[in-house]
Amino acid sequence: MKVAIRDDDTCYFTAPEELERVYRDVWDQVPVCVATVPCAVGYERAGIPKEHWRSGIPFPIAQNRDIVAALRQWAAARRLTVALHGFTHEDFRGGYEFQAAPDPDRRVRDGIAHLTAALGRPISIFVPPHNALSKRGLAAVSAARLNLLGSFLSFRPTLRPWELRTLANWWRVRTVRARSGRSKRDRFVYPYVLRYRHHAEFGCHSLVPGTTEADLVNGFEEARRLGGDFCIATHYWEVDATLKDVLRKVLDHCARYADVRFVAAEELFA
Numbered sequence: 001m002k003v004a005i006r007d008d009d010t011c012y013f014t015a016p017e018e019l020e021r022v023y024r025d026v027w028d029q030v031p032v033c034v035a036t037v038p039c040a041v042g043y044e045r046a047g048i049p050k051e052h053w054r055s056g057i058p059f060p061i062a063q064n065r066d067i068v069a070a071l072r073q074w075a076a077a078r079r080l081t082v083a084l085h086g087f088t089h090e091d092f093r094g095g096y097e098f099q100a101a102p103d104p105d106r107r108v109r110d111g112i113a114h115l116t117a118a119l120g121r122p123i124s125i126f127v128p129p130h131n132a133l134s135k136r137g138l139a140a141v142s143a144a145r146l147n148l149l150g151s152f153l154s155f156r157p158t159l160r161p162w163e164l165r166t167l168a169n170w171w172r173v174r175t176v177r178a179r180s181g182r183s184k185r186d187r188f189v190y191p192y193v194l195r196y197r198h199h200a201e202f203g204c205h206s207l208v209p210g211t212t213e214a215d216l217v218n219g220f221e222e223a224r225r226l227g228g229d230f231c232i233a234t235h236y237w238e239v240d241a242t243l244k245d246v247l248r249k250v251l252d253h254c255a256r257y258a259d260v261r262f263v264a265a266e267e268l269f270a
């Protein structure tokens with residue numbers, strides 16, 4: 001069984017110490033997939049200076065030499081891998097970036113170019129900002145041959161570009177969900193990779209304020225019973241002592257099983 005961690009929102013505004021604070025006793029055991037914003041436009045959240053919440057100014061990550069140097073060093077030490085997390089992560093009138101931006105294809109292309117130039121690492125995973133993706137957004141990700149790491153990816157065939165595998169995958173998700181006794185409205189993380197013609201998808205279990213050790217242990221145990229894999233998704237900037245404690249205990253729980261392999265998220269798609 002594979003177990004991975006994804007951490008979102010590293011960008012120009014991230015100080016290396018913020019990642020170090022959360023992962024220094026984790027990433028030698030579990031490499032963290034750091035979903036990085038290549039050209040962040042500020043929005044309202046902890047860790048972004050207030051004057052940039054609405055300034056609209058894009059900040060390429062390459063302009064923050066400290067975070068770039070740290071990411072390069074940690075990636076070389078296999079403590080982390082880098083995924084693409086939107087292009088600017090900005091919100092539009094009509095929705096989040098990959099729901100409402102007029103040019104998702106350009107954003108994926110430029111995003112990959114920015115990150116590979118700054119960090120010198122291949123990018124194979126896309127994490128949608130706010131886990132939100134329109135049909136066009138998904139088509140852009142798939143066209144770039146990036147795999148998709150979501151959280152609680154809802155499976156509405158109408159929200160997907162049509163391809164033959166959509167129907168088969170929809171049926172797979174539906175069957176496993178029904179067998180678990182859940183209705184369509186109940187939260188459900190499908191524990192296997194869904195493969196499409198040009199990309200694959202995997203859903204993560206969120207670690208956010210309010211998530212308990214039991215929530216994640218139950219998610220892990222269910223994935224385990226089903227013979228699936230398990231990935232935790234969080235944001236370093238909201239991991240306080242309580243969440244860190246939850247993360248540590250869940251990883252300790254997973255590590256008790258001899259067949260659990262802690263892997264970089266890229267390996268979930270192998």
Ligand SMILES: [Zn+2]
Binds near residue numbers: 085128129
């Ligand atoms: Zn984000």
